Amino acid sequence: MAKELRCADLMPGCNFVAQGKDENEVMQKAGEHAKRDHGMSSIPSDVERKARGAIRDRAAPARLDRR
Numbered sequence: 354m355a356k357e358l359r360c361a362d363l364m365p366g367c368n369f370v371a372q373g374k375d376e377n378e379v380m381q382k383a384g385e386h387a388k389r390d391h392g393m394s395s396i397p398s399d400v401e402r403k404a405r406g407a408i409r410d411r412a413a414p415a416r417l418d419r420r
């Protein structure tokens with residue numbers, strides 16, 4: 354199942370969406386984006402945890418609440 358992470362879930366106002374075939378690929382793309390566009394030289398572990406929690410299945414209905 355393809356995954357995606359909407360940066361707006363972590364950084365309100367950012368419209369970047371990282372997509373990948375699995376969680377690790379999404380995290381890698383999101384990490385590159387955070388460095389490039391948010392000036393984060395490294396990803397703090399609490400931010401990484403939040404990001405992983407915000408990853409959704411790409412095919413899931415947009416309104417599905419996975420909490």
Ligand SMILES: [Zn+2]
Nearest residue numbers: 360364367369
């Ligand atoms: Zn962003």
